[in-house]
Amino acid sequence: MKNLGQLMKQAQEMQSRMAELQEKLAALEIEGSSGGGMVRVTLNGKGDVRRVKIEPSLLKPEEAEVIEDLVVAAAADARAKVERVSSEEMAKVTGGLQLPPGMKLPF
DSSP: OHHHHHHHHHHHHHHHHHHHHHHHHHHOEEEEEETTTTEEEEEETTSOEEEEEEOGGGOOGGGHHHHHHHHHHHHHHHHHHHHHHHHHHHHHHHTTOOOOTTOOSOO
C-alpha cells in the first residue's frame, strides 16, 4: 500500500502543476502572421483570438478575398505555434510522459 499512497501523492502534485500550466497558457499570447507580416493574428494559449491586425494598404474592396485568405493563414500559423508551446510546456509538467492519443491540453 505504500506505493499506492506515493502514486496518489504524485498524481495530486501533477494535477496541481497542470492547473498552474492551464493558467499560464491562458495568459500567454502568441502571434501568427501571413503575407509577409501584412496580416497578424494573436491568440491566447487556449486558442482564443485576441487581436487581428491588417496592413492598411490591403484594405481595398478588390482585395477582400486576399485579406480573408491571409487572416485564415495567420490564424492557422498562430494556432500551430500555440499547440507547439502547449506541448513543450506539457512535457515540462509531465516529465516527458506522453499523453494517450487524442488527449490534449487544456482538457
